[in-house]
Amino acid sequence: MTNPILAAGAVLWRRSAEVEIAVVHRPRYRDWTLPKGKLDEGESLYAAAVREVAEETGFRCALGRSLGHVSYAVDGVPKTVDYFAARVVDGEFTANDEVDRLRWLTLPAAAERLTYDHDRSVLAGFAETGPETATVLLVRHGHAGRRDRWPGPDDERPLSKTGRGEAKALAHLIPLFAPDRVHSAPKARCVQTVRRVAEQLNVDVRLEATLLESADRTDAVDRLREIVGDGGTAVVCSQGGVIPDLVSDLAKDSSVDVGEVRSRKGSLWLLSFAGDTMIGALYIRQA
Structure with missing residues (x-):
């Protein structure tokens, strides 16, 4: 065949x-x-x-x-x-x-x-x-090894060898969308996942406490909408306990069918907005 x-x-x-x-x-x-x-x-x-x-x-x-x-x-x-x-x-x-x-x-x-x-x-x-849309590349951090094998605070748990490979792959993929800023939940593994992209853009990684798993779900959605409102294309890195809820809530508010909301480590969602309304969502899982 x-x-x-x-x-x-x-x-x-x-x-x-x-x-x-x-x-x-x-x-x-x-x-x-x-x-x-x-x-x-x-x-x-x-x-x-x-x-x-x-x-x-x-x-x-x-x-x-x-x-x-x-x-x-x-x-x-x-x-x-x-x-x-x-x-x-x-x-x-x-x-x-x-x-x-x-x-x-x-x-x-x-x-x-x-x-x-x-x-x-x-x-x-x-x-x-039309063309004037805002884009958010919503990234889940890469692999960081098992929590029970990391001796330090969980906030400081770094990417594993696999995770560093995923971050490198994202640094090849994400520039195709020409982002202009980078945001991240303040976890070492989140920041490390998008640091290379920020260095390519010559910008700082903006830390976002409202995108932590411990933060309020409504606050996370509101903050993402603020990021969308700034226009352009933003990279946003967060955790697996946050991303499915964010995508689901935005999709529900905008009547966009996203199907099963997946969030594999090192993957991302390409979210597109017209004004504050989400008009499209594409899940991108790297091999």
Whole structure:
């Protein structure tokens, strides 16, 4: 049996007088489409989306919210493409072997230019709330060994070798979303999980006592909403006894179906907001 094709892409956007979307022309297929491409071996959806945007358009981008996926067959082989909103950071288009033309178009014009209905459905999902959304990358700290084997105070229990590997992997993943600040519950294992990201951004880790398991649940939700209200993209690291309640409460308030709220160590939730309303939640578990 042939393995399904996995791919990732983006609705690449910029704001000029109004929001403009990049659509690309592929001479091989004689079509106009959204930038996308197959995952390399061992590559994540998120890294593939950023790489494919760069390769096809010449632009470096910052990922935003998940726009879901589309599935169709290519020569009888099933193919699934996961899409994300992606803001232009910098770059310049140069024609290449895959793409010979790029057009920046308004949302209505882009929908009219696109060749495929499945691309138009992705664009329609993007257009529902537009690009100006806030993002929270809600991280559970990495592995820190067994509590009963740590001789010191639990607040000071550090990441284990496995946890340090998870923190390193997060430091590769999280920058794809171009965060601008880092928050953490004041536990050593939480701070260590996101310290490398903070160093990459050249910012301090802001300590958040309301995100501890011992804190009040309502206070934790209120504080997260304050972080959302600051706009942009924030990294927030907390504990396994906090994250499921936070995600569940935000989802309930916003009528977003998140299914089973998982929170594996070293994983994160990509939470997207329009104003103070959560409009999307994607669980990202690293291998």
